[in-house]
Amino acid sequence: MFAYAIRRVALLVPTLLAIITISFLIIRLAPGGPFDEEQTLPPAIKANLEAAYGLDAPLSKQYFRYIGGLIRGDFGPSFKFRDVRVSELIGQGLPVSLSLGACAVLLAILVGVPLGALAALRRNRAVDHAIRGVAVLGIALPSFVVGPVLALVFGLYLHWLPVAGWEGGEARYMILPVVTLSLPVMAYVARLARASFLEVMRANHIRTARAKGLSEYTVVWRHALRPALMPVVSYLGPATAFVVTGSLVVETVFGLPGTGRYLVQGAINRDYTLVMGMIVVYGVITLLCNLIADLLYSWLDPRVRHD
């Protein structure tokens, strides 16, 4: 287990470096610079600006300077927000986005797994059909449709919850964004859990448990749950990517001060360093979550470690 974990962590660095290098190269080698759109600057001013931001140095020097900065936790200056460093924006936005994402994944598992299990145990009954129908919708409906509709119904028509805003992460303000973000993941988890419960309930060890005369409750929770959870655990990695993508929409729809909104604004403003910084942050988050999911998987299923 330990050796496996070490090997996985060691793989993290080159992958991250590849992500940084590729996005750095795409951004720097592309035609046009970050100051092109401001009403045609006089060449002298443009040269000054580029010198001030270190854009006049050769590409390799810029690259190593950027990597060096990253190691010190410095993501460079923002090109569009004057006198603001990208690290400050990340520091402000990350707690919001992280708590949002963590709540969404947690909610998806806590609701999705029991729903999937219920559907599997009541196969082809009304409950099963209802859960599967809702799951199909949950997967098919994009978050940029679900978010505004939820805000419309629960915020504007029913006045139960605030339509937008963050207010320092007050629970009332978090409900709609978290639900919106969580819904597709929840639907997918429910579908996975249903399929794997159906398969596990046919397995030999379940037949043995039943033959021993154990109660249905013990059979499900003690013998079926753990093997049935494996597909859900292995979905956690892709789920992170899903939540990260969804958070861009959810933060825009509900006006939350998270990193997702900075990434979108950075892309609209062509703020290269901001976009780069956000990509690095999201790359680290995605890689870490994939790692955690894989470690969790190998801990639950020892067979994986001996590949």
Place this chain on the structure above:
Amino acid sequence: MTESAGVRIAGGLWGGALSRMARDRAALVSAGVIVIIALLALIGPLVIPYSQQALDWQHIASPPQFSSGHWLGTDRLGRDLLVRTLHGVRISLVIGLMATLVSLVIGVTWGAAAGFLGGRSDELMMRTVDVLYTLPYIFIVIILSTIFARGNVYVLFFAIGAVGWLTMARIVRGQTLSLKRREFVEAAVVTGVGRAAIVTRHIVPNLIGPVVVYATLTIPQMILYESFLSFLGLGVQEPLASLGSLINLGAREMESAPWMLMVPAGFLVVLLVCFNFLGDGLRDALDPHER
């Protein structure tokens, strides 16, 4: 396997698939709905007496009604929502199809090459896919849309297609690997058929099934990416409209004009659901393992 099943399969991959498809009502209805929406998008803007950008000062932000002539209402500038939405459907469908084509070409070439070459090159090519997989696609698209001129529809579908080929490459590679080891390929090798002929006569025809299925399932994904980007303001730009940018406009006005959100959102959701049902139906009809 019974005699008749054997005969049916011998009758051709497509004959059997078609008869199975004909029994799948959800897939058939979905195909019908997609055709109808596509025809509407094609013909509607020609028939409806308003253009995409025409402003009707008599009817500003009017709700859906027949008497005003704007069946699905207008937006805050008095633009007819039905025409705008149908134009949006056009753009979304075209980008979805073109991006799928781009991802199809890259994915099939990459996957078939990796699977057929095997060994070192296979290892290297699939590791590349793995690394790209860890990064959410949308980031690469966002980087590309940051650096290229926004609103350029060609860049958009190329960017979306260029990141959507990973799953296709994996599927095609797996399929090629397993086909390479099948008895009929071995039989072909034994009887002295050349490498090129094996690829074109035995491997590629057997790839078509899964490729068609996955391509059908890729279209709604590509439409979704495009709408996602346009919703965020990174995709199709005014005065053009795609379903995503219309939903964005609608979401801003939903308090006073909820139809502006509901109309494009409805079209998008129906399209996505239908494409998914159609893909599932095709998979059931074409996948040899499910028979």
